[in-house]
Amino acid sequence: MVEEKVRNALEKAKEKALEEKDYIMEVVRCLHEQFGGYAPPEALELAAQFLEVSPSKLYEIATFYSLYTLRKEAKHVIRVCTSLPCHVAGGREIIETLKKELNIDFGQVTPDGMFKLEEVGCLGRCDTSPNMMVDGTLYKDLTSEKVTAILEAYRKGVIE
Amino acid sequence: MKIKVAADPKSVLEGSLEIANYFGYLSGVHHVQVDVERDANLGNCVGGILVDINGEKYKVRDKKEAAMLFVQGVILRKKVKDLAVKKVLPPEESRITPEVLIVKRNFGKYRDIDGYIFLGGYEALKKALKMKPEEIVEEVKNSGLRGRGGAGFPTGLKWESALKEKASEKFVVCNADEGEPGTFKDRMIIEEDPHALIEGIAISAYTVGANKGYIYIRGEYSDVAENLKRAMEEAYDRGFLGEDILGSGFDFELVLRFGGGSYIAGEETALLESIEGRAARSRFKPPYPTQKGLFGKPTVVNNVETLVKVPWIILNGAEEYRKYGTESSPGTKLFSICGKANKKVVVELPLGVTLREIVYAYGEGIYGEGELAMVQTGGKAGTFVSKEKLDVKLDFDAIKEGVSLGSGAITLIDDKSRFLDIALNVIEFFEHESCGKCVPCREGTFLVRKIISKMVEEGKVDCDALQEIERIVLIMKDSSLCGLGQSVHNPIISLIRMLERGEVA
Ligand SMILES: Cc1cc2nc3c(=O)[nH]c(=O)nc-3n(C[C@H](O)[C@H](O)[C@H](O)COP(=O)(O)O)c2cc1C
Ligand code: SF4
Ligand code: FES
Numbered sequence: 250m251v252e253e254k255v256r257n258a259l260e261k262a263k264e265k266a267l268e269e270k271d272y273i274m275e276v277v278r279c280l281h282e283q284f285g286g287y288a289p290p291e292a293l294e295l296a297a298q299f300l301e302v303s304p305s306k307l308y309e310i311a312t313f314y315s316l317y318t319l320r321k322e323a324k325h326v327i328r329v330c331t332s333l334p335c336h337v338a339g340g341r342e343i344i345e346t347l348k349k350e351l352n353i354d355f356g357q358v359t360p361d362g363m364f365k366l367e368e369v370g371c372l373g374r375c376d377t378s379p380n381m382m383v384d385g386t387l388y389k390d391l392t393s394e395k396v397t398a399i400l401e402a403y404r405k406g407v408i409e
Numbered sequence: 410m411k412i413k414v415a416a417d418p419k420s421v422l423e424g425s426l427e428i429a430n431y432f433g434y435l436s437g438v439h440h441v442q443v444d445v446e447r448d449a450n451l452g453n454c455v456g457g458i459l460v461d462i463n464g465e466k467y468k469v470r471d472k473k474e475a476a477m478l479f480v481q482g483v484i485l486r487k488k489v490k491d492l493a494v495k496k497v498l499p500p501e502e503s504r505i506t507p508e509v510l511i512v513k514r515n516f517g518k519y520r521d522i523d524g525y526i527f528l529g530g531y532e533a534l535k536k537a538l539k540m541k542p543e544e545i546v547e548e549v550k551n552s553g554l555r556g557r558g559g560a561g562f563p564t565g566l567k568w569e570s571a572l573k574e575k576a577s578e579k580f581v582v583c584n585a586d587e588g589e590p591g592t593f594k595d596r597m598i599i600e601e602d603p604h605a606l607i608e609g610i611a612i613s614a615y616t617v618g619a620n621k622g623y624i625y626i627r628g629e630y631s632d633v634a635e636n637l638k639r640a641m642e643e644a645y646d647r648g649f650l651g652e653d654i655l656g657s658g659f660d661f662e663l664v665l666r667f668g669g670g671s672y673i674a675g676e677e678t679a680l681l682e683s684i685e686g687r688a689a690r691s692r693f694k695p696p697y698p699t700q701k702g703l704f705g706k707p708t709v710v711n712n713v714e715t716l717v718k719v720p721w722i723i724l725n726g727a728e729e730y731r732k733y734g735t736e737s738s739p740g741t742k743l744f745s746i747c748g749k750a751n752k753k754v755v756v757e758l759p760l761g762v763t764l765r766e767i768v769y770a771y772g773e774g775i776y777g778e779g780e781l782a783m784v785q786t787g788g789k790a791g792t793f794v795s796k797e798k799l800d801v802k803l804d805f806d807a808i809k810e811g812v813s814l815g816s817g818a819i820t821l822i823d824d825k826s827r828f829l830d831i832a833l834n835v836i837e838f839f840e841h842e843s844c845g846k847c848v849p850c851r852e853g854t855f856l857v858r859k860i861i862s863k864m865v866e867e868g869k870v871d872c873d874a875l876q877e878i879e880r881i882v883l884i885m886k887d888s889s890l891c892g893l894g895q896s897v898h899n900p901i902i903s904l905i906r907m908l909e910r911g912e913v914a
Binding site: 265266267268270271272273274275277278306309310313314315316317331332333334336337338368369370371372373374375376377378382385387 | 587588589590591592593595596621623627628629630631632662664665666667668669670671672683684685686687688689704745747748749753754755785789818820821822823826831834835837838841842
């Protein structure tokens with residue numbers, strides 16, 4: 250099961266190789282696709298074995314970059330933009346609403362394991378500030394009411 | 410009922426569109442049906458914005474007066490004597506700098522490669538492939554094109570130094586990491602004109618003699634990248650990428666790489682580290698990437714906007730490009746207007762345009778109740794500019810007056826924002842994004858953040874602490890390894906100056 254996913258990830262990553270070792274980042278990204286949002290240590294170890302590189306190379310990437318993680322910590326990861334353009338355009342209230350609704354702070358997971366809340370820098374969508382991303386889906390022009398409705402939709406499973 | 414608001418150039422630059430939008434906002438708040446018309450022929454008045462309600466002329470200086478006029482003149486239908494105007498001057502003729510569409514030339518005009526070719530696409534590549542690399546370098550040098558990723562390095566010189574390097578292999582890299590807060594122009598280009606980008610990259614590769622290239626796009630743009638992927642496939646199918654391009658004998662392979670959510674990966678040497686499969690930490694310079702870049706080979710890194718200008722310059726010539734902009738900063742620049750702006754858009758204007766024009770004529774001022782307090786130019790690493798300084802001309806020289814051009818981000822900030830709130834927001838970002846490789850930046854961002862956090866907790870500004878902050882960010886400026894640590898002083902010191910002048914509380 251793990252091996253199959255790792256092989257799939259390696260195959261996909263290699264498709265776009267121009268150089269011997271230019272696709273390591275791509276491997277970690279493809280592992281996240283295969284495992285649904287994270288790259289477990291055993292997969293990294295196995296991938297390193299197949300690639301004949303030290304596992305620490307893959308760990309370095311999986312831990313340095315904020316979009317990558319070793320564990321599935323929550324069903325959904327909420328990344329809310331805290332940069333100034335969103336901040337002055339209503340982002341402050343959005344963050345307050347999120348923290349209040351979820352009853353957690355940045356970096357924490359709700360007790361039911363449903364949501365993790367993370368702060369991120371500008372998402373490059375400041376034409377629709379304030380913005381947040383949930384598992385790669387962008388939600389824009391946010392208001393507190395919208396945020397409440399979006400969370401509700403995830404809780405009820407209306408959005409998977 | 411109808412409200413006419415003066416919209417001649419003079420009035421627009423004084424914020425009349427903002428007032429017009431505000432009347433729209435008030436009509437929503439008060440549930441009153443009114444027609445707000447922006448009238449370029451209404452004329453204007455001295456020291457305020459001319460407004461016409463049922464033939465009565467009024468002068469409005471700010472949103473407070475506009476609200477008073479709305480309540481008394483529109484809702485209560487009274488004549489508002491305090492604001493009445495006696496003398497109406499003829500509309501102003503002086504011009505507002507119009508948009509020049511070089512980068513935006515194809516925006517909204519095509520869906521696939523056939524559409525692009527119909528618009529004259531890939532003609533520049535054909536022309537370039539018949540030119541000598543030295544001739545292309547000369548043309549780009551003559552155009553005076555400077556990098557649009559923030560540093561403003563002359564593109565022709567960069568290409569020339571890579572061309573001169575003797576190496577078995579060279580690379581070109583397109584920097585599509587766009588992480589500078591407030592910047593979304595490169596995303597727009599990738600959404601609206603991916604082929605011009607591919608064409609620009611192919612020309613840069615041919616010029617410096619690179620057969621391999623990468624587009625490094627931030628991970629958060631994976632949906633946007635789909636458009637680019639499709640365009641690249643089309644370009645391969647038609648022979649604009651791949652082997653023996655258009656029968657010229659020139660081979661060029663171009664692939665896409667995704668970032669993993671890291672601001673510092675946008676710094677060119679950190680970006681190369683990332684492609685090589687490591688954490689994005691900046692390298693010491695020199696050697697510069699043009700000498701020793703990706704996998705130790707000569708590498709040219711260019712921003713998306715820089716590259717999209719190249720096909721236009723090849724087709725229209727350096728002289729034509731120099732017709733726009735200023736002597737030191739020729740051509741156009743994309744500005745992304747955001748924050749509390751009424752209109753959050755990407756506009757393309759000749760360099761040397763005033764900040765006032767961008768803020769009022771294109772951004773239409775601030776929405777909602779507040780008033781404009783300041784603008785941050787150039788992204789989070791850029792400078793805070795008070796509303797008293799809006800007449801500054803934006804180009805690469807503006808930094809001499811304490812205004813940075815940077816990535817072209819223009820963030821409008823209202824008077825509800827407090828000094829400590831903004832300062833904390835700024836420093837938290839840099840602390841979080843510092844790659845930690847060098848001590849001044851790693852420790853400096855941490856220390857400054859701690860000092861500001863303490864002031865936030867105490868709820869008051871401490872002058873000694875501000876001095877300490879200045880000292881630290883200036884040390885960072887001189888001793889940090891890369892542009893991140895070196896530029897933290899821009900926002901921090903410009904903001905402190907505004908506090909000292911009483912322009913922010
Ligand atoms: C912290 C930091 C972040 C940067 N981020 C970007 C970026 O997101 N996109 C970009 O094009 N350049 C960015 N740059 C500038 C690049 O290092 C480099 O100067 C640029 O890509 C060169 O291309 P140009 O000459 O066409 O501007 C960044 C620089 C620093 C110091
Ligand atoms: S200045 Fe900051 S971001 Fe740049 S290398 Fe040093 S620690 Fe890293
Ligand atoms: S600042 Fe939030 S998306 Fe740019």
